[in-house]
Amino acid sequence: xxxxxxxxxxxxxxxxxxxxxxxxxxxxxxxxxxxxxxxxxxxxxxxxxxxxxxxxxxxxxxxxxxxxxxxxxxxxxxxxxxxxxxxxxxxxxxxxxxxxxxxxxxxxxxxxxxxxxxxxxxxxxxxxxxx
Amino acid sequence: xxxxxxxxxxxxxxxxxxxxxxxxxxxxxxxxxxxxxxxxxxxxxxxxxxxxxxxxxxxxxxxxxxxxxxxxxxxxxxxxxxxxxxxxxxxxxxxxxxxxxxxxxxxxxxxxxxxxxxxxxxxxxxxxxxxxxxxxxxxxxxxxxxxxxxxxxxxxxxxxxxxxxxxxxxxxxxxxxxxxxxxxxxxxxxxxxxxxxxxxxxxxxxxxxxxxxxxxxxxxxxxxxxxxxxxxxxxxxxxxxxxxxxxxxxxxxxxxxxxxxxxxxxxxxxxxxxxxxxxxxxxxxxxxxxxxxxxxxxxxxxxxxxxxxxxxxxxxxxxxxxxxxxxxxxxxxxxxxxxxxxxxxxxxxxxxxxxxxxxxxxxxxxxxxxxxxxxxxxxxxxxxxxx
Numbered sequence: 054x055x056x057x058x059x060x061x062x063x064x065x066x067x068x069x070x071x072x073x074x075x076x077x078x079x080x081x082x083x084x085x086x087x088x089x090x091x092x093x094x095x096x097x098x099x100x101x102x103x104x105x106x107x108x109x110x111x112x113x114x115x116x117x118x119x120x121x122x123x124x125x126x127x128x129x130x131x132x133x134x135x136x137x138x139x140x141x142x143x144x145x146x147x148x149x150x151x152x153x154x155x156x157x158x159x160x161x162x163x164x165x166x167x168x169x170x171x172x173x174x175x176x177x178x179x180x181x182x183x184x
Numbered sequence: 185x186x187x188x189x190x191x192x193x194x195x196x197x198x199x200x201x202x203x204x205x206x207x208x209x210x211x212x213x214x215x216x217x218x219x220x221x222x223x224x225x226x227x228x229x230x231x232x233x234x235x236x237x238x239x240x241x242x243x244x245x246x247x248x249x250x251x252x253x254x255x256x257x258x259x260x261x262x263x264x265x266x267x268x269x270x271x272x273x274x275x276x277x278x279x280x281x282x283x284x285x286x287x288x289x290x291x292x293x294x295x296x297x298x299x300x301x302x303x304x305x306x307x308x309x310x311x312x313x314x315x316x317x318x319x320x321x322x323x324x325x326x327x328x329x330x331x332x333x334x335x336x337x338x339x340x341x342x343x344x345x346x347x348x349x350x351x352x353x354x355x356x357x358x359x360x361x362x363x364x365x366x367x368x369x370x371x372x373x374x375x376x377x378x379x380x381x382x383x384x385x386x387x388x389x390x391x392x393x394x395x396x397x398x399x400x401x402x403x404x405x406x407x408x409x410x411x412x413x414x415x416x417x418x419x420x421x422x423x424x425x426x427x428x429x430x431x432x433x434x435x436x437x438x439x440x441x442x443x444x445x446x447x448x449x450x451x452x453x454x455x456x457x458x459x460x461x462x463x464x465x466x467x468x469x470x471x472x473x474x475x476x477x478x479x480x481x482x483x484x485x486x487x488x489x490x491x492x493x494x495x496x497x498x499x500x501x502x503x504x505x506x507x508x509x510x511x512x513x514x515x516x517x518x519x520x521x522x523x524x525x526x527x528x529x530x531x532x533x534x535x536x537x538x539x540x541x542x543x544x545x546x547x548x549x550x551x552x553x554x555x556x557x558x559x560x561x562x563x564x565x566x567x568x569x570x571x
Contacts, residue, residue, distance in 0.1 A: 142323050
């Protein structure tokens with residue numbers, strides 16, 4: 054992961070900025086050049102809600118490079134309160150407690166790091182609400 | 185508007201396997217010679233080759249030149265197309281277009297993949313690139329885990345028993361056991377599938393296609409000229425591609441892969457057939473859940489009724505449509521960029537009555553369905569026996 058490749062995504066991956074379409078109100082996340090629903094190019098900046106529910110989850114047993122220390126860990130598909138969906142990690146949970154439909158909230162966490170001298174990558178994960 | 189009708193005049197494949205003693209180019213050479221030797225001196229004008237991982241795993245780009253060189257066919261036009269695991273299907277659409285448009289007369293469409301020339305972690309890393317690097321892989325998602333999200337949701341919404349997915353794998357292995365080209369040509373039972381190790385819950389090892397190497401080739405020319413080269417050929421009567429968002433979170437419906445619906449409907453319309461007319465289909469079952477959703481999206485199965493249709497024998501000869509007589513990705517194997525061309529070669533074999541123990545009696549119309557990513561790039565073709 055090069056530094057610019059990490060740094061330029063900070064608004065979207067850390068502040069969870071999206072592009073809301075001024076014509077149809079669809080929230081484009083990740084942001085696009087044209088609205089997925091109506092093709093408009095008129096957007097306003099929009100911050101995604103911090104809470105949502107778990108639509109589906111999977112427990113990773115075969116980790117990709119850089120995630121070995123965390124295995125097993127949970128990947129989830131979360132639907133936020135406004136209907137926007139994202140792929141994220143579900144954290145701070147015993148894997149036997151996972152349930153589709155459970156309420157989750159956003160937390161700021163370390164995602165991974167590039168070996169011994171690479172950059173440390175941060176981002177958002179979600180944990181069960183009201184912990 | 186189709187300018188010229190297009191025929192498949194030959195096919196060739198290697199067995200799918202961990203070919204430690206064969207390189208990217210020698211695999212392609214073997215499949216291509218199999219195809220070339222079946223027909224009378226075709227003057228090949230171009231090669232379109234599907235491949236996904238050579239740049240990562242074999243340090244090689246410019247695959248078109250590699251295969252033209254291997255076959256001594258320079259200076260003809262030769263290039264690679266890439267659409268992740270749908271690369272073979274994309275090559276087929278490109279080859280079809282070149283022949284149909286009249287730009288070239290005889291086009292070789294191939295696919296080649298060498299997944300075993302690197303360490304396992306690198307292979308997984310390379311295959312993962314079918315997904316969204318910045319918004320899926322960044323978080324530690326693997327390709328299997330994204331498909332597992334679909335499977336978990338499918339079972340939650342439709343209350344489908346876990347065993348149904350295992351039993352689909354059992355059916356694929358039953359078919360693949362008859363395929364001389366299959367990587368895993370043996371039968372399994374439900375217990376083996378259900379007790380295999382977890383890869384990304386709820387996906388277990390026997391829900392997944394294996395990692396292997398292989399190459400497949402078909403040769404296309406215009407329908408009018410086909411009889412110059414051979415007495416046995418088939419026609420491609422419908423073909424289409426489609427795309428969807430790279431990130432599965434951007435989709436409204438998790439339980440339908442819209443690109444399959446779009447590509448299939450376009451291909452059915454072009455071929456003037458319906459799903460009921462298809463006798464045999466080679467579909468993209470990277471994971472058992474991919475098969476379940478694809479069967480629904482292709483119009484072979486009612487939504488959420490995958491288990492019911494499976495147990496009624498709908499996907500076997502004599503049912504609604506014979507699915508994956510080759511064993512599919514699960515048992516034949518999944519040399520990613522070649523898979524779409526394997527499917528086209530297998531359907532050609534079926535329609536010509538040359539499929540041996542895999543033969544579906546009286547197969548007249550066949551379909552291929554090849555997918556890249558989690559349904560983000562899909563290619564469907566429909567072929568017909570020429571009487």
